[in-house]
Amino acid sequence: MKKTIKKLISLGLAVSMAAALSACGSSSGPSPTTSETTAAAGSDAAAENTGAKILRVAAVDPQVAYDMQQYTYSLIMKVTDNVVESLLTTQDGGKVVPTLLAKEPELSDDMLTYSFELIDGVKFHNGETLKSSDVKYSLERVVKKQSMGSLLEKVEGYEALADGSANELTGIKVIDDTHFTITLSEVYTPFVSVLSTPYCGIYPAEACEAAGDNWGKTELIGTGPFKFDSYTPGVGVEISKFDGYYGNVPKLDGVSYKFIEDANTQVLEYQKGNIDYVDVETNMYPVYQADPKLKDQMHMFQPIGGYYMTFNVKSVSDPKIRQAISMSINRQAICESIFHGTAKPSSSFIPAGIIGHDDSLEEFAYDPEGAKALLAEAGYANGYDLRLTVNTKYATSIPIATAFQEQAKAAGINVTIEQVDSAAWSDMRKSGGVDAGVGNWYVDYNDPDSMLYPVSDSRTDRSSSFWHNEEFKKLMEAGVQTSDEAERQEIYVKAEHILSREDYAIAPIYNESKCYLLNPKITGLVMDSTFRNFYANADFQQ
Amino acid sequence: MKILSIFTKQKKFEEQLLNGEMEYSSYYKDSFKRLKKNKAALFCLGVILFLVLLALFAPVVSPYDPTYQDYASVLAPPSSKHLLGADEYGRDILSRLIYGTRVSLSIGILAQILASVIGITLGAIAGYFGGAVDTLISRIMEIFAAFPDLLFAMAIMTFMGQGLQNLFIALGLLTWVRTARLIRGSVMQLKEKEYVEASKASGGTSFRIITKHLIPNCLSTVIVLVTLGIPNAIMYEASLSFLGLGIQPPTPSWGNMISSAQSFISFLPVYSIVPGIAIMVTVVAFNIFGDGLRDALDPKLRA
Numbered sequence: 042m043k044k045t046i047k048k049l050i051s052l053g054l055a056v057s058m059a060a061a062l063s064a065c066g067s068s069s070g071p072s073p074t075t076s077e078t079t080a081a082a083g084s085d086a087a088a089e090n091t092g093a094k095i096l097r098v099a100a101v102d103p104q105v106a107y108d109m110q111q112y113t114y115s116l117i118m119k120v121t122d123n124v125v126e127s128l129l130t131t132q133d134g135g136k137v138v139p140t141l142l143a144k145e146p147e148l149s150d151d152m153l154t155y156s157f158e159l160i161d162g163v164k165f166h167n168g169e170t171l172k173s174s175d176v177k178y179s180l181e182r183v184v185k186k187q188s189m190g191s192l193l194e195k196v197e198g199y200e201a202l203a204d205g206s207a208n209e210l211t212g213i214k215v216i217d218d219t220h221f222t223i224t225l226s227e228v229y230t231p232f233v234s235v236l237s238t239p240y241c242g243i244y245p246a247e248a249c250e251a252a253g254d255n256w257g258k259t260e261l262i263g264t265g266p267f268k269f270d271s272y273t274p275g276v277g278v279e280i281s282k283f284d285g286y287y288g289n290v291p292k293l294d295g296v297s298y299k300f301i302e303d304a305n306t307q308v309l310e311y312q313k314g315n316i317d318y319v320d321v322e323t324n325m326y327p328v329y330q331a332d333p334k335l336k337d338q339m340h341m342f343q344p345i346g347g348y349y350m351t352f353n354v355k356s357v358s359d360p361k362i363r364q365a366i367s368m369s370i371n372r373q374a375i376c377e378s379i380f381h382g383t384a385k386p387s388s389s390f391i392p393a394g395i396i397g398h399d400d401s402l403e404e405f406a407y408d409p410e411g412a413k414a415l416l417a418e419a420g421y422a423n424g425y426d427l428r429l430t431v432n433t434k435y436a437t438s439i440p441i442a443t444a445f446q447e448q449a450k451a452a453g454i455n456v457t458i459e460q461v462d463s464a465a466w467s468d469m470r471k472s473g474g475v476d477a478g479v480g481n482w483y484v485d486y487n488d489p490d491s492m493l494y495p496v497s498d499s500r501t502d503r504s505s506s507f508w509h510n511e512e513f514k515k516l517m518e519a520g521v522q523t524s525d526e527a528e529r530q531e532i533y534v535k536a537e538h539i540l541s542r543e544d545y546a547i548a549p550i551y552n553e554s555k556c557y558l559l560n561p562k563i564t565g566l567v568m569d570s571t572f573r574n575f576y577a578n579a580d581f582q583q
Numbered sequence: 584m585k586i587l588s589i590f591t592k593q594k595k596f597e598e599q600l601l602n603g604e605m606e607y608s609s610y611y612k613d614s615f616k617r618l619k620k621n622k623a624a625l626f627c628l629g630v631i632l633f634l635v636l637l638a639l640f641a642p643v644v645s646p647y648d649p650t651y652q653d654y655a656s657v658l659a660p661p662s663s664k665h666l667l668g669a670d671e672y673g674r675d676i677l678s679r680l681i682y683g684t685r686v687s688l689s690i691g692i693l694a695q696i697l698a699s700v701i702g703i704t705l706g707a708i709a710g711y712f713g714g715a716v717d718t719l720i721s722r723i724m725e726i727f728a729a730f731p732d733l734l735f736a737m738a739i740m741t742f743m744g745q746g747l748q749n750l751f752i753a754l755g756l757l758t759w760v761r762t763a764r765l766i767r768g769s770v771m772q773l774k775e776k777e778y779v780e781a782s783k784a785s786g787g788t789s790f791r792i793i794t795k796h797l798i799p800n801c802l803s804t805v806i807v808l809v810t811l812g813i814p815n816a817i818m819y820e821a822s823l824s825f826l827g828l829g830i831q832p833p834t835p836s837w838g839n840m841i842s843s844a845q846s847f848i849s850f851l852p853v854y855s856i857v858p859g860i861a862i863m864v865t866v867v868a869f870n871i872f873g874d875g876l877r878d879a880l881d882p883k884l885r886a
Binding site for chain 1: 654673832
């Protein structure tokens, strides 16, 4: 019996330890400047004592370089948005305003050549002055790095640079240090918006070239209001105020990004007062809404885009099957119950607020019986097996998949959920190993061309979709060559119809609101539909 | 005086036996008698039987299908409709708990059976033959024992992929070493006994000696090992499922219930507490029963 008692005692110890651990989370409210810091953030503890204004943001380690030209994760953008600037910026509502440009770009009569003028004397963080040649270098680098290169495919000379037969983008002509022109090979109306994306951020040519593979890891230089101090894997990123900024110098002394992998722990740290800003999973909404303290500190914004199911048309080849799958998603239940009304069922892939969205479209109905009939027509009267892959780094995809798994049973679809991490997900998509997946996409600029980017003809072979449709491709091309809004609306409505109601290349699920918790003492930090993280106007209210 | 009393006691025994007042009873019958005296162990046996029945009759007992999503009751607190509340998909927590018993018990028992089969076979071979065979098998055991348990299980699961069968195999591979070591020791002791020599003299093959004489004599050790090993396997299953490497959703297991409940711990405490209690009760029941069983089977060990 002695041993039993020993075991009981150790069990008791374990229980009390667990209780002690969970108690840690519920201590005092947020206090930004005087709070204790973790051992990892020891370097800025001294700064805080002297009253420096450091915004502390909960983040996740992307485990790759902070370089939007190579990696398109929103985790990276959280930092780079404040360090690197593009020529222009898209504001809430879709208006594109010049950032590094002295005035709006001028378009030639044939609608092919844009002329730009840079603001005189803009300094990079290393003291160099921004020149036209830096712009040319940076845009060429976007193409060379491939990841988002096809954004610039309409620029003259793109093909040659992309396939390596040339080493410059002939469409970009440097006139002098502050003037340059970009010539397109065909009319492409959203081009100015493309230049406003974070992927077209401007780097100093010499420093970037010298840093090589360390760019975005040990060194990252831009023209932004904050300069990149350090990136410590597993610990965090430090950025600080750039005094030589050409615009309004930020009121904050710096931003400290703290890597906390688990979303729940991020919120606990916020509650302890160690973090000022944290993103919140929407399916946790009622939990924080029920907390009287957190309730008023939670904010919401609606990014333009949403979640959808992707299909590999090689393995799920019959459009009838894809339609049946789309019909067995109970979008209403997912939005109303699992995401507690924070999301709205999609009626189309192109969301409300941009050209091409059709208000008159009916919602996708949940019709398991109809789905069953379609599957029977397709030759799967006895049920259909579907492997659904989700990326665990986007935690929201798991509840979507789990809900769908149960909903699809009624239609005779047996869903196996395969959970993979970000690295495996990227590999599987590249190699075509995803049969069906849960994906999300948000526009980089308010144009249907940006929304349809993931299903565009040049992109589908790289995302395990392999969907190609001649008519759709032609409509996409026509869409960017037309400037009349009514005409564009018509074109994209047609394209949308092919995509989500005829070929069922994807199944839109919902458009959601995103939530974040913000220390009430901080002013001037607002997340809006652009989903960009600009902290230049943020300040601590004493 | 004391010595004298022992002698008289011995004499009394002999008399009783001769007069037929005392019955002969087998080893296992004796053990059972001893076990019956241990009230705590008996109670725990009752708990275990209850859990086994619960697992067998899960579809009859549970009020809902464990994967049925009742969208009207997402994260609902305990009520008459859902006795222990509903989870973040509106699934009945009580039903999931009951079905979770199936996973936990079957993992515990099957993993131990696998571990015992490997452990007994290799342990007996090593102990009986000795020499080079023993050295080889012992080194293999040491290699397996050299890895930290949970890390080893995680590595196997990552390598073989998730799923119920793979979990059996991973946990079996994790725990066979302990069985093998004990069996090897016992067999080395037992093979010197007279009855083994007698069997050898009358032409018994090694296979016959091992299966007919040595293993049956180790059986009590094995029974104790299995009962004490089951709670360990249950804990490992819970840990692995908690880490997302064990049972895959939507199959409910106590481990993955706690894992998904941790986000809601302040909002719906019952969701994480209940599967925690289930694991605790099961593990404690098996441990106390296993201890009782050992005391009963091996009176020499009694403290």
